[in-house]
Amino acid sequence: MAEPRISSIDGKLAEEFAAPAHVKEVKDKMAAFAQRHAEAGRCVVLITSGGTKVPLESRTVRFLDNFSSGRRGASSAEYFLDSGYAVIFLHRHRSLYPYTRMFSTVNMLDTLQFSASDSGEVVVNQQVLPNIAKVLKRYREVTNGQLLLPVDFSTLSEYLHLLKAAAQALSTIGSKAMFYLAAAVSDFYIPASEMPEHKIQSSNGPLQLTMNMVPKILSPLVKDWAPQAFVISFKLETDATILLEKARRALDTYRHQAVVANVLDSRRGYVVVVTPSTQDEVVLSKEEMKNEVEIEERIVTNLTAAHAQFITQQAG
Template sequence: MAKLRAASIDGKLSQEFAVPSHVDDVKELMSAFAELHGSAGRKVVLITSGGTKVPLESRTVRFLDNFSSGRRGSSSAEYFLDSGYAVIFLYRHRSLYPYTRLYSGINLLDSLQQGSGSDQVVVNQEKLPKIDKVLKRYQQVKKEGLLLPVEFSTLSEYLHLLKASAQVLCTLGPKAMFYLAAAVSDFYIPASDMPEHKIQSSNGPLQISMKMVPKILSPLVKDWAPRAFVISFKLETDKSILLDKARKALETYRHQAVVANVLDTRRGYVVVVTPDTSAELILTDDEESKEVEIEEKIVSNLTGAHTLFISKQDGPS
């Protein structure tokens, strides 16, 4: 029954969500990446980050967006890289990106100065804190080919690229992790119901009816990457329903963990919920003043759980 439901979600995905033209090319890149790092004995994590965009018109002027700056995903990517993982970073176009995120609020031109020669430009390091250290790490990650960025904008792109990544990473069995931090729309308008042109205000107030987005976690866990370690995120604005919702998600999809967070407090408090445990991760005032990030704690918790998961699947050594 559950299998059938997962299969029908997969069918809906092909029928109602336009397949991006570059999906096969991206799949090839991801496949080469997985093979390279898998054969080097590395674990690979697929991180999703940023919010999906749902168009209201085919020639899109307006769209429904899900809130996410991409900070959770991009900072987590850095901690996974520091823990020895190779990272596929499936992120919303123009949302925060690993390493460059640290300078996202800075005006580039304000951080540069004219050098002594007429064609020389000098970096003002005071305006770009820790730039030497960050640049070194960024270049090292790039040289070793440890980070594969893949962009999405629309919900359709997100869904198809996530499916492609799961079909590729399943070859790594339990060594693959899915860290689904992107904020994904629950609602969409099927291509067949969508007006082609810009909706006209001269027609009066706008009423839209949207369909429920199929729950992609279901085929991902059951069919596409059944041996992988899968983490979803649960976002609420009402704390009183958060843990119930997280547990319900675990019961429904039977994956390994849910990271539960409330919008306003997400930078300093999350709960990692598994079928048997629930761990509160909190940033103390002292840690906050030292600019510790909660993602460091989340990644440390989950990489530990992932190692255990792999050893259990491999059997006793």
Template structure:
């Protein structure tokens, strides 16, 4: 995958690595753990001078909601997100269009004010974002294409590796499984006049393996598994844990992903669900996910420290 090669990072990736390393050092000085949250989908071009792309449905809502909860839990969050996908706290705003325009009012001056009835969550969202910004708890990195994502993920992982087990990787981005190598792409726009289109795509190299084994081997790593067939979900999650040797798979079914997930580890399966009452109260499943992962991360750190110290020595007289 030459265009997305992580072995020869470009200037943007090198700059990102430096930014993340300096930011993470500031988090350590404040006594914070760090979470790298990936969010949103990737774009896969079909032409070198791309007009057409392949996308997936990911809006980035889970990653953005989880980033908010992690900051609230005391983490510094590096938010690696798809451009124009959901962003922490900005989720309180309507998407661009009539709903957003209708929520704004022009007053003499002129000045613009938001209608509080139209934006009931805006004030707490603004306060949350401002606290995160003022305390330096949120660092944003943006990608669009698959190649950008892979390069930035490696750069951030390399920057965070020295911080060991205090780092959590929360890999919620919906990364494409397939791509067209640059060497096999047409240079110009594919012409419809040439008839029906047949495309052969290659498998995207799995980044979870080098992340766990090479880039940040001491970190606490969470991946996600989304399926439409619940009957294969557990088996595929356990296969991922066995293959990549990371700590947690968050397994979810497409139709119920907003209200129920299964946290799968080597030794356990924990179901987290929202009750009807919790849904009515506006509670999000990410609140329960982050709370559970926070305690698992603490146990992971304690275990790593214990193993480094080794068994206590006893002396005999």
């Protein structure tokens, strides 16, 4: 396979975004993970999840953050695993995580109790966690099968470098690779060379910031780093009237395979999966939402079918 082309963004990443020290080690792990599962006949999906933090100082005290709990990425990971995929989960540190996400609002001490035998043994209170046995069993199946590789990030810089490393690592498995880019990525940043080293002092008066636009990482990912992969981006808007137009514009600009378009207020019950030739509404009824059906299950079903068709077309 030919080496990936060098894009103009590679230089910008090197100059303006500090790379994490462990990026090569993580890249090697992701490449080995992808190769092992591809050889076993599985597809591999790289899921990005959670928001990116943008520091305002080198020794960071203050930062800008993005609204995202990582719920969509974490739940989608479970449904991809159920669909037979191996998953690389590139997630914000301490954002929601597959399987444990279901218990994120529960106080851990409330879930534990002493056993009735008075032996001092601590057991799980299954009235507080009624589905814990089922979830634990599935989690053990996934971990014992080495089907989930977690990689965490905090800052925008870490995210960009790790996503590039993931793309290059998965490029070796061609069309069996899927990118499900659900993370909420900042649009603005301060270059490392322009960032103050120490805490910004309030005694200096009102703060004025000039921030640069974050380079569009989707373009080199599709064209240079993983050109044979199946790539899905997400488009979240608050104005429904511009949503589909922006989704179509993204497909025209970046030439990837699909956009999951959703409006902030209705994102848990309604999305549109937009491809160059189709436009599929994915909808949950009020009854389904009441019964805690998750729209991510339907999204994943739609996209795994599209990915299978993509692989067949690429092979032809």
